[in-house]
Amino acid sequence: MPSSPHPHGTARAADRLLVAAALRAPGWGITLVVAAVGSVVCGLLLPAALAAALDGVLAGTTAAAWNLAVLLTAAALCAVASTVAGAACGAAAVSHLRVRLLGHVLTLGPARAARFAPGDLTSRLTAGAAEAAQAPLAVTETALKVVSAVCALVALTLLDWRLALTLLVTVPMGLIIVRRFMTRASDLFTRYQEIQGRIAAGFAEAIGGVRTIRASATLPREAERILAPLPELAATGRATWRFQRDTAWQAGLLLAVVELAVLTVAGLGVASGRLTPGALLSATGYTALVMSVLDEVDSLLGVAKARAAARRVADVLAEPAPTHGGLPLTPGAPAVTFEDVTVTAGERTVLDKVSAVVPAGSVCAVVGRSGEGKSLLAALAGGLAEPASGRVLLDGVPVPDVDPGHLRRHVAYAFARPALLGATITDLITYGAPQAPEAVAVGAARVAAADAFIRRLPGGYATPPARAMLSGGETQRLGLARAVAQDAPLVILDDATSSLDTATEAQVSAALANAFTGRTQIVVAHRAATAARADLVLWLEDGRVRASGPHHELMAIPAYRSLFQIEEAA
Numbered sequence: 315m316p317s318s319p320h321p322h323g324t325a326r327a328a329d330r331l332l333v334a335a336a337l338r339a340p341g342w343g344i345t346l347v348v349a350a351v352g353s354v355v356c357g358l359l360l361p362a363a364l365a366a367a368l369d370g371v372l373a374g375t376t377a378a379a380w381n382l383a384v385l386l387t388a389a390a391l392c393a394v395a396s397t398v399a400g401a402a403c404g405a406a407a408v409s410h411l412r413v414r415l416l417g418h419v420l421t422l423g424p425a426r427a428a429r430f431a432p433g434d435l436t437s438r439l440t441a442g443a444a445e446a447a448q449a450p451l452a453v454t455e456t457a458l459k460v461v462s463a464v465c466a467l468v469a470l471t472l473l474d475w476r477l478a479l480t481l482l483v484t485v486p487m488g489l490i491i492v493r494r495f496m497t498r499a500s501d502l503f504t505r506y507q508e509i510q511g512r513i514a515a516g517f518a519e520a521i522g523g524v525r526t527i528r529a530s531a532t533l534p535r536e537a538e539r540i541l542a543p544l545p546e547l548a549a550t551g552r553a554t555w556r557f558q559r560d561t562a563w564q565a566g567l568l569l570a571v572v573e574l575a576v577l578t579v580a581g582l583g584v585a586s587g588r589l590t591p592g593a594l595l596s597a598t599g600y601t602a603l604v605m606s607v608l609d610e611v612d613s614l615l616g617v618a619k620a621r622a623a624a625r626r627v628a629d630v631l632a633e634p635a636p637t638h639g640g641l642p643l644t645p646g647a648p649a650v651t652f653e654d655v656t657v658t659a660g661e662r663t664v665l666d667k668v669s670a671v672v673p674a675g676s677v678c679a680v681v682g683r684s685g686e687g688k689s690l691l692a693a694l695a696g697g698l699a700e701p702a703s704g705r706v707l708l709d710g711v712p713v714p715d716v717d718p719g720h721l722r723r724h725v726a727y728a729f730a731r732p733a734l735l736g737a738t739i740t741d742l743i744t745y746g747a748p749q750a751p752e753a754v755a756v757g758a759a760r761v762a763a764a765d766a767f768i769r770r771l772p773g774g775y776a777t778p779p780a781r782a783m784l785s786g787g788e789t790q791r792l793g794l795a796r797a798v799a800q801d802a803p804l805v806i807l808d809d810a811t812s813s814l815d816t817a818t819e820a821q822v823s824a825a826l827a828n829a830f831t832g833r834t835q836i837v838v839a840h841r842a843a844t845a846a847r848a849d850l851v852l853w854l855e856d857g858r859v860r861a862s863g864p865h866h867e868l869m870a871i872p873a874y875r876s877l878f879q880i881e882e883a884a
C-alpha cells in the first residue's frame with residue numbers, strides 16, 4: 315500500500331521529533347555535550363600546543379612538550395566519553411521513537427493504520443527508528459565541527475589575518491558543497507528507505523500468504539513481485555554512492571587547494587620573520603580544523619540518514635489518531651444505538667444512514683449477504699471503525715466520547731480469525747483481563763469447548779500460541795474463550811463460530827448463551843440457527859437495514875429465507 319510523499323510539514327515534524335528523541339536521556343546528553351565541547355577545546359588547543367612544543371624543543375625546553383602530552387590524554391578521554399554518551403543517547407532515542415511509533419499505530423486503529431502496509435511499518439519501526447536515533451550523535455559531531463571550525467578561524471586570524479583571509483576566500487565554495495550535499499543526500503536516503511519499506515511490505519504479505527503461494531505454486535511470481543523494486547533500490551543506491559563520491563572528491567580537492575594556499579602564505583610569513591616555524595605548524599593545524607567541516611562527510615551523512623529515517627517515522631505519527639473523550643460507561647449491559655450511520659470506502663457507500671437500536675441485555679444477530687457490512691457494523695459498535703457521518707452510542711454516550719479504558723473493558727470481541735496474542739495459551743485467553751488468575755482462563759476455555767484440545771497441547775495451557783498447531787475451529791474457540799474471560803457487558807461475536815462444525819457450534823453456542831446471560835450481544839451470523847437464537851435480527855442489504863425483528867417473523871419474507879436456503883437444503 316503506498317504511503318504519501320513527505321510534505322515540508324513532515325520534514326519539520328521530523329526535526330522536532332529528533333529534538334524530542336535527543337532529549338530523552340538528559341544525563342547522557344549533558345555528558346555528550348561536555349565531552350564534545352572538551353574535544354573541541356582540546357582540538358583547538360592542539361595546534362597551539364604543537365607550535366609551542368616545537369618552538370620549545372628548538373629552544374631546548376621541554377615544559378611545552380609535557381603540556382602537549384596532557385592535552386593529548388585529555389583529548390583521548392573526551393573522545394571515549396563522547397562515544398559512550400553518544401551510544402547511550404542513541405539507545406534512549408531509539409526506544410523513545412519506537413514506543414511513540416508503536417503506541418501511535420495501535421491507537422490509529424485498523425482502518426487508519428491500513429494506510430501503511432504492515433511490512434513497511436515494521437521497517438519504519440526497526441531500521442527507521444534505529445537510523446533516526448543516530449541523530450543526537452551525528453548532529454553533535456557536525457555541530458562540533460562547525461564550532462571548532464569557527465574557533466579555528468578566529469585562532470588563524472589571531473596568528474596572522476592574511477592566513478584567515480586566504481581561507482575565507484574559499485568559504486562560499488565550501489558552503490555550496492555542504493548545502494547541496496545535505497538537501498540531495500536527504501532526498502536520496504528517503505527514497506532508498508521508502509523502496510526498502512516496499513520490499514519489506516511485499517515480504518510480510520508473502521509470509522502471511524505462504525500457504526496460498528505454495529498451493530498456487532506461484533513462488534517465482536511472488537519472488538519477482540517482492541523483488542520488483544530491487545532495480546530501483548540499486549539505482550538509488552548507486553546514485554547515492556555517485557553523489558557521495560562526487561562530494562568527497564570536491565571536498566578533498568578544495569581542502570588540498572586551501573591547505574596549499576594557506577601554507578604558501580604562512581611560508582612567506584616565516585621567510586619574512588613574521589611567523590615562527592611553530593606558528594607555521596599551528597597554521598596548518600587550524601586550517602585542517604576549519605576545513606574538517608567538509609572532510610567530515612561521514613557525520614553529515616549520518617545527519618542526512620537520520621533525518622530521512624525520522625521523516626518516515628514522522629509520516630506515520632502525522633496520521634491523526636481518532637479522538638476520544640473521557641466519559642465513563644455505567645456498569646451493566648449497555649444499549650447500542652446506531653444513528654444514521656454512514657461509512658464510505660473511497661467512492662463507495664458501504665453503510666448508508668443505518669439506524670437501529672440493540673436494547674440492553676438483548677442478543678442481536680446481524681445477517682446479510684457477504685460484503686453487506688455486517689462485520690463493519692460490529693466493528694462500529696465497539697469503536698474499531700469510525701462512521702463518516704452519524705453516531706454510534708453506548709447507553710446514550712457517543713462511542714468517541716467514552717474513555718478508551720472503559721470502552722475496552724466494556725466491550726469484548728471474538729473474531730472469525732482471532733490473533734493469537736500472548737506468550738502462552740493462558741495469556742492469550744486472559745489477554746483482555748490480564749490480572750485474571752489461571753482458573754479464569756480454564757473456566758473460559760471450558761465454556762468455549764477449548765479445554766480438551768488445550769490439554770492435549772505439548773505444554774497445555776503454558777504452550778506458546780505460535781508453537782501450537784491449531785485448526786481454524788480451535789483458533790476460533792480460543793478467541794471465544796478470550797471474549798468469555800474478559801467478562802464484558804457488551805459482547806460482539808463477529809462470525810466467531812464460522813469454522814466450527816454444526817454439532818460443536820450448537821454445543822459452544824449453548825454454553826456461550828449461558829455465560830453471556832444478561833449481556834448485550836451483537837452476533838454476526840450466517841446460520842439460521844444463530845439468527846433464531848437472537849432476540850432481534852438486523853438484516854443488512856445494499857448498505858441499509860432492509861428489515862429487523864425476530865427471526866421467525868422475518869422468515870415470512872422470501873428474500874430473507876433465501877439467505878439461509880442453501881444451508882437448509884444441505
Ligand SMILES: Nc1ncnc2c1ncn2[C@@H]1O[C@H](COP(=O)(O)OP(=O)(O)OP(=O)(O)O)[C@@H](O)[C@H]1O
Binds near residue numbers: 657
Ligand atoms: N473501516 C472501514 N471503512 C470503510 N469500509 C470498510 C471498513 N471496514 C470494512 N469496509 C468495507 O465494507 C465492506 C463490507 O465488509 P464486511 O467485512 O463488513 O462485510 P460482511 O458483510 O461482514 O461480509 P462477510 O459476510 O463476507 O464477512 C467491504 O467491502 C469492506 O472493504
